[in-house]
Structure formats: C-alpha cells, structure tokens
Amino acid sequence: MESTGKIGTVILAAGASSRFGGTKALALFEGKTLLERALYLARELSGQLVRVVTGGHSEKIHAELDSKWIVHNANWREGMGTSIAVGVADVLRLAPDAHLIVILPVDQPGVRFDHLTSLVRESRRTNSVVLTKGADHIGPPAAVPRNFFSIMLQLEGEQGLKSGLKSAEFGTVTNVRAAIDIDQPSDFDFLNSSL
Secondary structure, X not given: OOOOOOEEEEEEEOOOOOOOOOOHHHOEEOXXXXXXXXXXXXXXXXXXXXXXXXXXXXXXXHHHOOHHHEXXXXXXXXXXXXXXXXXXXXXXXXXXXXXXXXXXXXXXXXXXXXXXXXXXXXXXXXXXXXEEEOOOOEEEEEEEEHHHHHHHHOOOOOOOHHHHOOHHHEEEEEOHHHHOOOOOOOHHHHHHHOO
C-alpha cells in the first residue's frame, strides 16, 4: 500500500492456549500454521518492522521462527495487555519514528490483507484507533496511530486496547470473519462455515 510513514505490526502469540490443548500458533489452517499466516500478512504490511510476542509455548515457537522476529514477554501470564506493551516497545526500539502500529493476534486466521489495509486507511483518515467489529464484540486486529502509543505502552494484565480509550477516540471496521478467534480446534469449523 502507499507509504506515508512506517507501519509496524505486533503479532500476539504469547498465550498459554490452555483451551486449545496445544501450541495454537503452530496449528495448521489451510495448509499453513497460524503463525506463518500472521507473519506473511504482517510482512506484506510492515516489511521487516514486525515483532512476534511470545510467552507460553515460547520454546516451540522459537524453534520454528527466526529469532529476528521475536520478542519474549517474560510477564505473559499476567495477560494480553503486557504483550501489547512489550511488542509496541520493541517496534519503537527498532523504529522510533513509526507512525502507526497494527496489533494482530495470531489466533485470528480469518484476517486477510485487505482488512488490515482497511484498518490502516481508516486510522489515517480519522487519526484514531480503529478496531475490528465482529458479530458480538469489538477488538483486534487494530490499527493504532502514534498519538495513542503511550496508552499501549502502559497496558497491564488483561487490559485491551479499548480500556484506555474514550468512545470518541476509536472507530471500527466491520469484518465478522476477521474477528473470529480460535480458542479450541472446533472453532476452525466455525470459521470455515463463515465463508
């Protein structure tokens, strides 16, 4: 897409996957692991400015992925907020002038590149955080402009992006398929039925 500043992508892959019963990031969907799918999309959007945040199952993930993409969240058990903060901090270490960061959970394989670019375009247009609206919730993937980086850096525990925002500070792009997250293997069937 057109370049109007550096876009970083943080892939969240730090969870314990306790309901999934294995290393969710390495589960196969349509012939690729969830991690491979997310990394492909992230690199299409951000080139080398991609960080995969690991935590639970980190040894297995590290064995499958070049370490240059990885930042480990030592406090991953405290919740997703800590992983967002760690990932954003590392993107800014690599590119202090990044103007926008996309947050992409590894367990949402229904995300396509056009959805990420829609989030980015809307965020640029409004200069606000743009979240994905699904059938019954609003959350990531999300595009976050620079003026909200400080909020992400302060996230703790299970805090999500919305926790630090006023309603006027975020918008949404509706994409029911992109919003579906995989918590257990049967969710792949649900995702396929949404095609």
